[in-house]
Amino acid sequence: MNNTDYIVGAVKEIQGTSVIVRMFDDADQLSYFINGKRYSGVLIGSYIGIRRGQYLIIGLIEKESAIDNLNDIENRTFSKKRFIREFTLKIVGAFHHKKYIQGMVAFPQIFNDVVLLSDEQINVIIAGGKAENKEKSYDYLKLGKIWPIGIDYYTYWPNLFNTHIAIFGNTGSGKSNTLTKLYTSLFDLENNKKIDFGNSKFCFLDFNGEYTSNEVLSRKKDVLHFSTRKSIDDINEQNKFHVPYKIFWDKDLLTTIFGATEQTQQPFLSRVINFYFRKNNTFVNNLSNYIKKAFQEVYSSEANLDSLNLLKEILIDLDISYDWVSNWIRNSLVNKTTGKFYSYKALANWNPNNQKNQWFWNIDLINLDIEVDEVKKNIDLWEFIVGFPSKLNNPITQLQIATKLQMIHDLSSHTIQYDHLSPLLHRIEARSKDLNKVIFVESSDHSNSNTDRDIQVISLKNVNKDIKMLLPLLVAKVTYSEQKTSNGNHSKIFNLVIDEAHNILSDRSSIESEKWKDYRLDVFEEIIKEGRKFGYYLTIASQRPGDISATIVSQVHNYFIHRLVNDNDLKMLQNTLSSLDSVTRSTIPNLSPGQAIITGVSFEQPVVVQIDELDDSRKPNSSNTDLLSIWKIEK
Structure with a gap:
């Protein structure tokens, strides 16, 4: 026996990569110390060696059995000498001239000696052939101990x-x-x-x-x-997550966030993104033109209370007074029978009905253009004197306003029904409150890290x-x-x-x-x-x-x-x-x-x-x- 080996058994049977070994009676310790080295005992889940010529074949122990020497079922006496321990191994590699090679390198033969492995050998097996001093090398991290043999694991x-x-x-x-x-x-x-x-x-x-x-x-x-x-x-x-402009305006992301339905709401949201947010930082610069256009669309078609209310909501979002923009907005009512706007207050270029003390708006494109120009001037003057609120710098707020502007446009052209899109608008408003608390959308396509x-x-x-x-x-x-x-x-x-x-x-x-x-x-x-x-x-x-x-x-x-x-x-x-x-x-x-x-x-x-x-x-x-x-x- 080699002074660095400890023979504990012999090969009994070989079935492909599965090997059955018969153990000696005294091979029952958890560990052994031989010539100052620690050797692991024979345990389920541990490794063991098989000597064959210049190879030390390595097996992983998977199963333990007790074989009855008497083979007599009538004899019910029990003694340790009656049974022989056998282990089933799976071949995982081999040492060849002290170098470990993974996989099937050599097959054992019946009667080959089965030997214990040192802690150093097991470390090399687990590391796949690397034999560095792991304890002193910073390339390795110690995570714990290998179970059941108790060797430090790196x-x-x-x-x-x-x-x-x-x-x-x-x-x-x-x-x-x-x-x-x-x-x-x-x-x-x-x-x-x-x-x-x-x-x-x-x-x-x-x-x-x-x-x-x-x-x-x-x-x-x-x-x-x-x-x-x-x-x-x-x-x-700084306490928000920064999202680049381009990523936030990804239509797939936004339709997912706001739960846009496939048939109606997704195409609508795509139109909003493509029209208002094709380029960075252009929405606010063009906002007065967008509101002017929305005003024109509200009053250039059949009276629609939903369109009028959307226009009012946009001005509320911008903290702008109705009367500053146009006194038409506050005083307009809708006659559901005639489909026209009317007012109980005299409005420029509206037709009076003296019997009812009402004024009606009969669509007159020339007079409408005059009022539209006034609306544009008033909004520009408001922006110059008061300025738009700081919340307008937030793209999420911009999305809310742009959605209302697009709804006014689509309602005036009779391409949508308000009831189909209002749930989307409500979801945007509801979820935007929470989104504004946790994300900040950058003005560029790059994220400035927190x-x-x-x-x-x-x-x-x-x-x-x-x-x-x-x-x-x-x-x-x-x-x-x-x-x-x-x-x-x-x-x-x-x-x-x-x-x-x-x-x-x-x-x-x-x-x-x-x-x-x-x-x-x-x-x-x-x-x-x-x-x-x-x-x-x-x-x-x-x-x-x-x-x-x-x-x-x-x-x-x-x-x-x-x-x-x-x-x-x-x-x-x-x-x-x-x-x-x-x-x-x-x-x-x-x-x-x-x-x-x-x-x-x-x-x-x-x-x-x-x-x-x-x-x-x-x-x-x-x-x-x-x-x-x-x-x-x-x-």
């Missing part, structure tokens, strides 16, 4: 953070600790000046305010606390359900678009980290329209499919992977899987994770808190790791309430 971060990552696990399984441990370890390298992120960015979407504390993740982070509970006057521009720091946490704890659905979509769309256009030389990466990802990546939601769900999933599925080309990566964490789009889960590169017990979640993983064998997969429902199966393209072998627990000050705020401490009786 991951090679240059091959991890340029991939899509998924962290799954039920509540209390350690999912949030793993997410935080992973990124805290990376950020510590930058804080300790071991690495420099340069222009790379990390953005955390935090639904529950778990990562906002000063010590969590990194002290060198900016936290944006978005809120729909505050008054709009209490929220400044922060120059590498790490940003966006807290959605204090926003309502609609904004929790919308804002992550906007963040992803804006940051992905910026990364695509600015990273042609591959000089930076962008990592978008989404905790509680089932909130926005679900394909089973019943509280939203199909169009909204399709658009939302299209954005994130494009990122997961194409983001790697532009240095844009997702990290998603969820307690319900079965609810997440199968396309997204299947395109993830690396997985950290904590305890999951729901059948839908387990079936999702079975259908999407080809790197997990049946034995490893069967352990998922039985993992202890903090244990995770790590697998994916950056890892040579699936491995179960007990993730190190962070210090209390660095943990995310996701722990359970301690009832004993809050219900105890003070004595």
Whole structure:
């Protein structure tokens, strides 16, 4: 026996890549120390070696059996000597001249010696042949200890953070600790000046305010606390998410945000965008002309009370007095029988009816042109003396006004029915109140970031359900678009980290329209499919992977899987994770808190790791309430 080997058994049977080995009686310890080195014992889920000539073939232990020597079912006596232990192995690689090679390199033979492996050898196997001193190298991050053998586990971060990552696990399984441990370890390298992120960015979407504390993740982070509970006057521009002009005026995005129906409302909204917002910053400059045109359309056709009310609402939105523009507006009434405007007050160029003490507007284009010119002059004078309100600088307010202007035009030309479009107008007005509290639309096609720091946490704890659905979509769309256009030389990466990802990546939601769900999933599925080309990566964490789009889960590169017990979640993983064998997969429902199966393209072998627990000050705020401490009786 070689002084660096410890023979514990021999090969009994070979079935392709599956090998059955018979163990010696004394091979029953958890670990051994030989010549000052620690060797792992023979355990389910651990590795063992098979000596054949110049090869040390490596097998992963999958099954343990007890073989009855007597083979007599009538004899019911039990003794240790009666049974022989056998293990079933799966061949995963081999050492050849001390170099580890992944895969089928050599087959064992019956009676080949089975030997224990040292901690150093197991580390090389898990690392796929890399034998660096991981403890001293900053290229590796220590995440925990390999279970069940207890060896320190290091991951090679240059091959991890340029991939899509998924962290799954039920509540209390350690999912949030793993997410935080992973990124805290990376950020510590930058804080300790071991690495420099340069222009790379990390953005955390935090639904529950778990990562906002000063010590969590990194002290060198900016936290944006978005809120729909505050008054709009209490929220400044820097506490909003900045959206480039071109992205906001994307018709697909706006029709989705405001729930425009396909047949009538979507074409209408497209007309609004194409006419009023083809070019940046032209709407306000042309507003007096738009109002002049709207006034002309109201009074150049059959009297329509809806058109008149829309014109009044536009002036109210602009804080302009009706009488300043034209006394026609305040005094106009509609005779539903004749379809004409009338007034109880004398109005210039209106025809009097002395018997009823009324004045009627019989459409006279010459007189109308005179009044229209006065309207234009009055609005221009108002803008010069008083000025339009500052809220008009907000494109969302501009959209509200433009929608009313377009409705007046379409009503005058009889191309729409007011009842078909009024729900859209009401939705725009209702949702705009919340949108104005959380987004700021830039005047250019580039987003001026809220922060120059590498790490940003966006807290959605204090926003309502609609904004929790919308804002992550906007963040992803804006940051992905910026990364695509600015990273042609591959000089930076962008990592978008989404905790509680089932909130926005679900394909089973019943509280939203199909169009909204399709658009939302299209954005994130494009990122997961194409983001790697532009240095844009997702990290998603969820307690319900079965609810997440199968396309997204299947395109993830690396997985950290904590305890999951729901059948839908387990079936999702079975259908999407080809790197997990049946034995490893069967352990998922039985993992202890903090244990995770790590697998994916950056890892040579699936491995179960007990993730190190962070210090209390660095943990995310996701722990359970301690009832004993809050219900105890003070004595």
